[in-house]
Amino acid sequence: MAEPLNCSGWVALITGGAGGLGRAIAARLIERGVRCLLVDVNAAGLDQAVRALGPLATAHVADLTNAEAVQRLVLRVRDDIGRLDLLVNNAAVADTQPFEQRSLASIQGEFNINLLAPVLLTHSLLPQLRQAADGRVISIVSLGGIFPLPETSVYSATKFGLRGAMLCLGLDGPRLGVKFGIINPSATETPMLVREAIDGGNKLQFIDPPQQPDEVAQQVLRMLDDPCLERYVRPSESWTVRMAMLVPNLLGRLIPLFRRQGDAGHRRYLASLEQRGMIRQQDGVWQLVPPPGP
Template structure:
């Protein structure tokens, strides 16, 4: 059986690194993309690529090199790269807001577009987008971050419907608070996100990596991890099932144009 392959953005630390280790331990070929200053600390054995997720040309180049050709196959693409800015909306600069949108939304959109032909070539490829609990319940002092994760969830839901006809699965992993360096970002007054959440239970990056593994092998669209609000999920699940059924019927129907 051919070795399966996975490419992970933001893979040099946190969720990305835990995911890389999880799949490598199961015999997968793992490609890790990240900024140059982050890649140096990676364990030996991973294929490393200096990669800016906001650069469309870089996406095509890195996936072509990882797959081996412009029409190569990649079994799983994990859109994991993301940044967080903690603080009151009005205390953050326009540049900080724009950076969140660029990395967390633009990077995911570009990754989906660039990965599609490689996932189709894999026959059963899967796109996995990493969102957040903040994509289900907006979080104060994380207003724009929450908005970007709502966008990732919305994109995932739409592409899951669109790409069924192409034989490509889409999944969205939505973790609660994770014990990674992202929690150490300070607001304008010097308060860190980690201190602000105080005694909240934190997920390990490995717990999220397990959810990514489940997403790569499962059939669900949403993979909440940790303290996801059950009432909200119960509200979302029936709506999604109804909408997905409606859209499948509409997309399968012949054109009504005269």
């Protein structure tokens, strides 16, 4: 196993910083002395995150689909902070509506957040990353960027695209002087996944119990310590999806075999969420339980 990288004094920018995964990644980086700039459109969530993470965490409210907002963020990094060693492209959204029922605006919005925003932000921050002694870009992609599932056409398209872009940049890394790496989680217990679980998200992602955000965060540290193009949180899942994609014409036969397992896993996950007080049923409808106040 590679020796832990000494990144004390580094500056990292983490998108989606108000969410559970962004916070978990920041917490692990802060343990190593990294100053973290958390970026999100959710101002209240960012405030909670930086208060929980302590003095090495700073908030920046920005809509990454807005060109002017991105430019203000880039200027803050360049002029106010003065350095950037690590960019973590983490922000993402998923819509559970069937493709044919979605609005064009919702489809475009998902592409903007999941694909265009990380690619454009990487491009905009590349000058600062190239000035770093050991500049890095780590993108949180998904097994959904390798293995297609029914009912996830837009999300899969964005993740397939992001994976392709970052793999290409990884091959260009020696020329650019920046190391690029991808983390491919499967279903991870974040607020987004919990909403999917109660709002009709694809049940196939619940075949195995969802992993925790810290499991993904630990892979970010592994990517720092031992850089490579791509890592998986659960190696067994990586082999399953890659083997299946060797025979894509058989996917139509394979998917029905997994549906029963997915339905059972979804029921178990709902029971787990209810047991932990995160959801409750009212008039036969699952609802989120608001977190306790301060």
